[in-house]
Amino acid sequence: MNEIPYKIYLTEDEMPKAWYNLRSAMKNKPAPLLNPGTHEPMKAEELAPVFCEELIKQELDNDTEYFPIPDEIYNFYKMFRPSPLVRAYFLEKALGTPAKIYYKFEGNNTSGSHKLNSAIAQAYYAKKQGLKGVTTETGAGQWGTALSMACSYFGLDCKVYMVKVSYEQKPFRREVMRTYGADVTPSPSMTTNIGKKILEAHPGTTGSLGCAISEAVEVATSTPGYRYVLGSVLNQVLLHQSIIGLETQAALDKYGEKPDIVIGCAGGGSNLGGLIAPFMRDKINGDLDCRIIAVEPASCPSLTRGVYAYDFCDTGMVCPLAKMYTLGSNFIPSANHAGGLRYHGMSSTLSQLYDDGLMEARSVVQTDVFKAAEQFARVEGILPAPESSHAIKVAIDEALKCKETGEAKTIVFGLTGTGYFDLVAYQKFHDGDMSDYIPTDEDLQKSFDTLPKT
């Protein structure tokens, strides 16, 4: 009998009662959002037509340490939380490593990922404000599914703009959203001005996340009783996702464990920002000596090859400007099956931490990611999402380094979700049809040239 169990579950009573605001610990705060017209920092009243009031407060607050989790959200969390922290005994054995590997598994809910942590919070504040509904975009579909579940729970209307290529290739994701009563539209669509404009200019386009954001924002701001919600990038989202890291730390504390390395995949930064929150705080305060690694696809390398600058968050340029590591809002990543990691920019909070040297970043190619995914599935019995598998890949790399050096490091990574809706990608991997295209320096330079001047 191992002293540390395979799965560490906190009791419901041990679930964190408040979200932790990592910005409160940062010496250099993330740069503010700018008005795209005036280039002045956005004020709460300017954001009010787009976002819910309480969420704007959370977005702009760099100082408050803890935000209590409202009862209704806390109650809903019990549907799928606390989530297990798994000791990867099977993987350790397969690798023959002295490292201790843990992963926080967020996939045991129908949205299949961590996205539900923020979706239910955002739906709650929309309901509390007396709104009729919310709009959003979704790429791979995890966020759209999570929001559909959350809106169904609070009886809110939910309009999802789904990137057309995903809408067509992932009819099952769409069907789950329908099960929860959401209204799903392929983007670009003829339901918005920006959609019409894009379709006129590019009649055959299969859409992009940036374009779907523009459509969702347009509908939210032009429909009475609606607001827009976003599943990543924003400070408020990282705040809600801090429950991942808080639970992880509480579970490790039970067994006197401290991580030497914390690893997470990074697209917009929602999972990584949540997972690392308490560990980064302790690192900043000098209470914890640990490395924190963001893993991104080599096909969309915003941290490892992007520039740190103000950029548009969306293609239609209707959103505020955000300072972030970015590839330029015109950057179109090559075919990459980790749909959730295809965003051109990175959360301002994580960008600042990276710029301050508090976080490392690494990029990995797709076939290596799927090799790691398959290896993991075979021994740990969970079919990981392609996004999550980026973290698996680097966790395995670090564990193998420990094997060489003989060090028994404690490695913690975020397993954000399951791959049940990503089997077309697994099939391509099995059939040898997967591409590892990496953008050239020229590709990137072209995209950087379109950055706004601020």
Add this chain to the structure above:
Amino acid sequence: MNEIPYKIYLTEDEMPKAWYNLRSAMKNKPAPLLNPGTHEPMKAEELAPVFCEELIKQELDNDTEYFPIPDEIYNFYKMFRPSPLVRAYFLEKALGTPAKIYYKFEGNNTSGSHKLNSAIAQAYYAKKQGLKGVTTETGAGQWGTALSMACSYFGLDCKVYMVKVSYEQKPFRREVMRTYGADVTPSPSMTTNIGKKILEAHPGTTGSLGCAISEAVEVATSTPGYRYVLGSVLNQVLLHQSIIGLETQAALDKYGEKPDIVIGCAGGGSNLGGLIAPFMRDKINGDLDCRIIAVEPASCPSLTRGVYAYDFCDTGMVCPLAKMYTLGSNFIPSANHAGGLRYHGMSSTLSQLYDDGLMEARSVVQTDVFKAAEQFARVEGILPAPESSHAIKVAIDEALKCKETGEAKTIVFGLTGTGYFDLVAYQKFHDGDMSDYIPTDEDLQKSFDTLPKT
């Protein structure tokens, strides 16, 4: 704060150390398997070319109460067990019922169902016997996926015959099996004599479970170092699945709860037989006053409209005869999306219990099942498999009866798995394209006429 948590997890130490053999408590033992040629009870040596030795012992043993779970299996169980017993607070509230509803959720593993409980046991005994590999059939794909995972873990070769219609309609299930290294063949195929014969007679056939069984058995018995394994119906399978019921009872005991009604879906009987094992024992012994309800699809109603007789288990008539409630081995159910519930017969153990009046049975039509599934998904946040949703439907019905009478009954049902691979069926339901065809008495009589004379 509710005294009983939303999810009751046993600790790893509390996980049952032995499987419970329900047959040991039965006054009327299930009828023995018969040799299809001599109509004499099958002896162990006659079963040896088909099944693994240890599994034959388990199959034929009606007396031993407990079989200790070998360490290797116990260890593997920790990958996904103990599984949660969930108090359905959200569903209770939505129904406005005084009933206390619990469900045992077996879907939190990549096979997506309870099938892994027996798959790992059967793979273990095959490995222990020094075999090279095993063969099996799969319909909906849960069993094939579970066996692929189990064989991958023990380094066994795994040949799966997948009913052709599922093979084509569920490419994703196939892909998960490939991830675990299994060899998947659409059935009927040209790789077996029985497959060739069926394809010659019916060139356009999309296959059936009975036919896939015949092919898998043929390959197992004609290939050195291989045996056949089955995911349901057999006594050994119910034995392994008893861990579901044992955990459920242990979790209820922690809170002093006793079920008034236990509900499970029933196809071949693997989930139901496992879930009810300790409760049925207590009922037989007079220690528990509870109703036990098997729920089957109205399109394939073996308990509610079948006959209790010896019948063939497979289309090719190569398997032993089993006494069971059956619709006749030639019965072809109409299109029904609960692939796991399409078998023409029912486990001999459950058939005997039903015949003895210890168990009730109810049949439900498909659209009602999906209505219940959607209602459940919306409030409990789990997308249920169509099979499992049969149990949900009857649990809701019983809870609503409690609402009428004001009784606070304790209802326990088995949520065997998730519906991630069943979204074509959900889509048909949403689009109003779902049929509720029920076989006529003439349909059934035609099929009964083909029963073997014993």
